[in-house]
Amino acid sequence: MSFINTNWWIIPFFITIASGVLCPAMGTVLITHKRLLQVNLISHCVLPGLAMAMALGIDPSIGGIISGLLGALIAESLTNKKNENYEAVMNTTLAGSLGFGVLIIPLLGIRVDLEAVLFGDLLTTNFGDLARTIISFLTFLCLMIFGYDKLVHVALDPEGAAANGIKVSSLNLALGFTTALVIVSSMSAVGVILVIALLSAPALWGLNQAPSLWIAMGRSSIVGLTISLLGFILAILFNLAPGPLISVICVVSLFLRYIRI
Numbered sequence: 001m002s003f004i005n006t007n008w009w010i011i012p013f014f015i016t017i018a019s020g021v022l023c024p025a026m027g028t029v030l031i032t033h034k035r036l037l038q039v040n041l042i043s044h045c046v047l048p049g050l051a052m053a054m055a056l057g058i059d060p061s062i063g064g065i066i067s068g069l070l071g072a073l074i075a076e077s078l079t080n081k082k083n084e085n086y087e088a089v090m091n092t093t094l095a096g097s098l099g100f101g102v103l104i105i106p107l108l109g110i111r112v113d114l115e116a117v118l119f120g121d122l123l124t125t126n127f128g129d130l131a132r133t134i135i136s137f138l139t140f141l142c143l144m145i146f147g148y149d150k151l152v153h154v155a156l157d158p159e160g161a162a163a164n165g166i167k168v169s170s171l172n173l174a175l176g177f178t179t180a181l182v183i184v185s186s187m188s189a190v191g192v193i194l195v196i197a198l199l200s201a202p203a204l205w206g207l208n209q210a211p212s213l214w215i216a217m218g219r220s221s222i223v224g225l226t227i228s229l230l231g232f233i234l235a236i237l238f239n240l241a242p243g244p245l246i247s248v249i250c251v252v253s254l255f256l257r258y259i260r261i
Helices: 010-032 036-056 060-081 086-108 114-119 127-156 158-163 168-185 187-207 213-238 242-260
Strands: none
Touching: 010 036, 010 127, 010 168, 010 187, 010 213, 036 060, 036 086, 036 114, 036 168, 036 187, 060 086, 060 168, 060 187, 114 187, 127 158, 127 168, 127 187, 127 213, 158 168, 168 187, 187 213, 187 242, 213 242
C-alpha cells in the first residue's frame, strides 16, 4: 500500500487536534462578548455561500466565509439597533438562511453532501481541509496577539471602550470574520451545525472562576482537545460518525461539569 493509504488517519488526526484547541478558545472569547447567538446565525448562513461558490467553480470555503461574514454583519446590525426582539429575528434569519441554502442547491444543479456539511465527515478530510484549519488558527492567533487588550476591554465595558477610542464595530467585524473562518474550517471535523457544541461546552469549563481570558482560553482548549480526541478515537473503534459523537461528548461534559459543581 502507498503511504497515503496506510496513513489515512494522519490528516484527520491533526485536524482533530487543531479544531479541538481552536474552537473552544474562540468560543471562550465569544461567550465573554455575549455573541454565541450570532455564531449560530453565522453557521447557518454558511450553506448558501458554499452552494453558490460551487456553482461558480471556486473554492466552497470562500463562499462560506463570505456568506458567514454577511451573517455576522446582519447580526452586528441587529445588535447595534438594540432591538428587544432581535433574538427572535436572528433565529428566524438563521432558519431562513439554512432553508435558502437547501433550496438553491437543486436550482443551481450542483451536488452537495448536506450531511457532511452540516455534521462533518472528519475521516475523509484532505490537505485542503487541513490548510483551511491552519489558516483559521493563524488568523485567530493574530486577533489575540494584536487585539487581546481591546477584546477584554470591550467584553468588560463596551461603552467605556468606545469612549476610550476603541473602534468597537471594527473589532466586532474582525471577530465576526474570524468566527466565520473558524466555522468553515471546522466544517470537515464537526460540521457547521454541530460546531456550536465544540465552541460552547469546553468554554464553560474554562471560564469557571478563571482569573483572565488567557487562562480561560487555555483551560477551554485543553477540555476541547480532550473531547475531540476522545470522539476521534471512539469513532474509529466503533465505526461511528466523529462529528455527532464529539457533540454528544460535549453534552456529557456539561453534565459532568454541573455534577462537579
